[in-house]
Amino acid sequence: MPVIIHKYGGTSLGEPYLIKKNAERVADCAKKGNSIVVVVSAMGKSTDNLISLANEVSKNPNPRELDMLISVGERITMALFAMALNDLGLEAISFTGSQSGIITDTRHNNAHIIEIRAFRIKEALEQGKIVIVAGFQGVSVEKEVTTLGRGGSDLTAIALAAYLGASECDIFTDVEGVYTADPRTVKSARKLEKITTDEMLELANLGAKVMYSRAMLLAEKYRIPIHLRSSFIDEAGTIITQKEQGEKNMEEPAVHAITNLDKQAMISIYKINNSGNYVPRIFEELADKDINIDIIIHNSCKGETSDLSFTIAEKDTTEAEKIIKQIITSNFICIDKPLTKISLVGLGMSSYPGIAAILYGTLSKVNINTYCVATTEIKISILVKETDSQLAIEMLHRAFNLDKIEKESGFPIIQKS
């Protein structure tokens, strides 16, 4: 009998009545004759609360002990979820990450799954039980409790889907699916019927917190189709699938979604003397201080001097400026902030020149200046002033027809004017 995986996020389990409500959905699904494994996150903000407790007793909590501490959040929900199912007259049993056989490496707080030995889950399913699994956690090869880092419960769900050969992997959350743009910003933003893991990967990296990169990479690797949907309304969400084998050179390029990340800054340094080895030193020193660099534009003029621009989070600008001025004393440094990074995501975009044309044309029509552009296979990112971002996103959303839909593919179409 094929197995169905349900994963419920923290907001979907934030209160006892929500746990009961989701248990009813699982019960309905089980009564149709399905074998079900439910992967649960910790209730609401409980993991954050546990981390706050840790910070109250220690300036620098020991990573092993932190895993011991924060792994309890999912244990609470798994037990409550199993009880709620029992109360509905169904046989259910909860398993911790360790009991589920989620074997990880020894990297505490950010462990990676190396093997699944879910014998107890298989046995319980064979006995007709519904299995509830604590997400986000595992046991290391040294028999210590580990946690999988941000988005860890999604990883648990996808890894178990792969191991059990699940026919469905439904990720229930507090959003209704993947949108063409942030619905809070863009009124005409539309839920996508489907999207590829590649594109989701870009969206995850670009700050759309719906799914994290590691989960997408795992789904891609094991070709697990995911149904991302709301636990609060009974409606289809977005199917996240892999590209079909024969689909590598899709003829139809498409912008599928727009995402935005505020509070960015761009630092530009002009006419850097190339003989001074300044550029690598700047990057090294910034890395030492944990300042993350996003987009880099390095324009070397005839080998003598070069211009360097890069983007960082706005909060890091003061420290970055200090570091740069210690290395380079005489050059002109320009800092632009606050900026918003707007990214267009879609398959085969880079090979389709029309997209850049639409992008620039649209923004220049409303006099929005772009600070920098970066492209990948399936993404174009631009930076604009934060004050311009709302208008820019709305104009681009319309320009790429994200508010309309092509019936057959479920994807929006690009207006080929």
Added chain:
Amino acid sequence: MPVIIHKYGGTSLGEPYLIKKNAERVADCAKKGNSIVVVVSAMGKSTDNLISLANEVSKNPNPRELDMLISVGERITMALFAMALNDLGLEAISFTGSQSGIITDTRHNNAHIIEIRAFRIKEALEQGKIVIVAGFQGVSVEKEVTTLGRGGSDLTAIALAAYLGASECDIFTDVEGVYTADPRTVKSARKLEKITTDEMLELANLGAKVMYSRAMLLAEKYRIPIHLRSSFIDEAGTIITQKEQGEKNMEEPAVHAITNLDKQAMISIYKINNSGNYVPRIFEELADKDINIDIIIHNSCKGETSDLSFTIAEKDTTEAEKIIKQIITSNFICIDKPLTKISLVGLGMSSYPGIAAILYGTLSKVNINTYCVATTEIKISILVKETDSQLAIEMLHRAFNLDKIEKESGFPIIQKS
């Protein structure tokens, strides 16, 4: 190197700053060259909160899942305690009940320890680490998480003390020790320097919630001396010891403490026909409804009829009366309530006739009527009206010189007038 056990109760760990404060005490003790195992309870009311959550999702929470749920409380404190010690520059490691090798039977929610396999604790101690153990929990022979019931963390501490051959077992709590009477009721109540496990056992059964019976029985069995003390002040508490081998017939009888339990009721049934098998039927039916009977006085007159009195909790009187009236229709039933059970506890009391004389003499002087008396080897219990109890306890406390102390023994003396 001898091992010292510290056990901290929930109130002593109710806030992060309290965990840090107790970690400092443990650190000081470790710096003196001691090997230490710290057994921790759940923070404050956290176990009760978890049980409330369970009741919100299920009318009748599954016992296995309930253990999964409530065992997280101690996991939280153990991790926080270890972090706090790390922050003080000490190597510490926390272990769950399962990791500590607390092997139990399969009775969920009230499991009994059947074996200790604390290999990981021993190994960590040998490596010079301070070991923090989650109290109240174990792992069953079927590899399921179990909890040990009320007072379970004390059981963990005493069991580990026995296994590790600990030289000290300090139980830190929110009271300063064992008192001659409840200090909230009797102003002259005095902390005892020492008391025997036998006497503590009686006190535990009599409603003094300082230590539970099962912990005392375990301490008695393995002859573990316990130091019951406050985590809030730095002062000696009460040493709970076993009777010395040669001490069996102590010549000096002594009342060591007075304890009281309110909200009791006495039911008396007169002239029961002995041929009707009524008395056993009454007890069977009451047991079926989980009504606990405390003291029984059954006075059979010449084999034809008998008078029966017994005490129960006041809350059970309505149901008990209903049950009795269904069995016995024509007899006169008298219910006295609310009553208080006052108990005098001390070694060798029953063989010392003077104690009953002082007891009755003291109470009759102030016209307090006693409803029933029951004696054991080391205890005399009487029932009085709740409105009389305060005066009765104060008078008896003075009459037995519990406010004074015999210097050599640490025990109060009986005035042999």
